[in-house]
Amino acid sequence: MSRLSRPGLWYLFDYGMVISTEPEPADWKALHRATGLDLEPAGSPYWARREDFDAGADSPEQYWTGVLGWAPGPEQLRKLEDLDAAAWSHLNPKTLSVLETLQKEGASLALLSNMPAEMSRRYTAESEWPRYFSRLYFSGQLGLMKPDPQIFDHVAAGLKARPEDVVFIDDNALNIAAAEKLGFQTVLHTGTIDLRAELARRAR
Structure with missing residues (x-):
C-alpha cells in the first residue's frame, strides 16, 4: 500500500x-425547536453572527443573544451550546x-x-x-x-x-x-x- x-x-x-x-436535518430541527427560528439558511442570524463567535470576539451569551434577539437564561444557553456542539460532531x-x-x-x-x-x-x-x-x-x-x-x-x-x-x-x-x-x-x-x-x- x-x-x-x-x-x-x-x-x-x-x-x-x-x-x-455538515449538520444533519435533525440538528437543524432541534435548534428550530429550541429557538423558534429556522437557522439553517445561509442568511439566518446563526450564520450572520458566526464570524465574530468563531473569532472569539463574542462569548456564547453574546452570540446567542444576537441570534435570538433576546438574552437566553443559563439553562437555555447550555442547551443551545449542547445542540450546536452536537450539530458539528458528526x-x-x-x-x-x-x-x-x-x-x-x-x-x-x-x-x-x-x-x-x-x-x-x-x-x-x-x-x-x-x-x-x-x-x-x-x-x-x-x-x-x-x-x-x-x-x-x-x-x-x-x-x-x-x-x-x-x-x-x-x-x-x-x-x-x-x-x-x-x-x-x-x-x-x-x-x-x-x-x-x-x-x-x-x-x-
Whole structure:
C-alpha cells in the first residue's frame, strides 16, 4: 500500500467539513425547536453572527443573544451550546481513516479550525478525534481566524516549520488561497475528493 505521508512535512487539517460533516436535518430541527427560528439558511442570524463567535470576539451569551434577539437564561444557553456542539460532531469516516493511516506512518499532524472557544474546549476534553494531533489551533482561542495570514504565520511558527513544509487541508477556497500565497502546500477538500489518493500522489 502506498504511503500517504512524507517525512519532514506537517499535515495541517481543518475540522468542519473535513473531519466533520455538515449538520444533519435533525440538528437543524432541534435548534428550530429550541429557538423558534429556522437557522439553517445561509442568511439566518446563526450564520450572520458566526464570524465574530468563531473569532472569539463574542462569548456564547453574546452570540446567542444576537441570534435570538433576546438574552437566553443559563439553562437555555447550555442547551443551545449542547445542540450546536452536537450539530458539528458528526465525523467523516473517510477522513478518520486517513488520519489513522497517517498516525500509523508517524506523520506530524496538526489542526487549524475556525471554531468558537468553548466548543473547541468541549471537543478537546470529550471527543476522540483530537488524539490524532500533536498540535491544535482554534480561532476562538487565538483571537485570529482563517483566512487572516496572521493565523497561518502563528501556526507555522508554532510548528517550527517553513510554510512549504506544511500540507494544509481545508474545504474553504478562500482559506486555501491565503495559505498558498504564504507558500503552504494545499489540498482543497471537496465533497468528491479522494483524500487518500491525493495524499498518496503527493507522497511519491
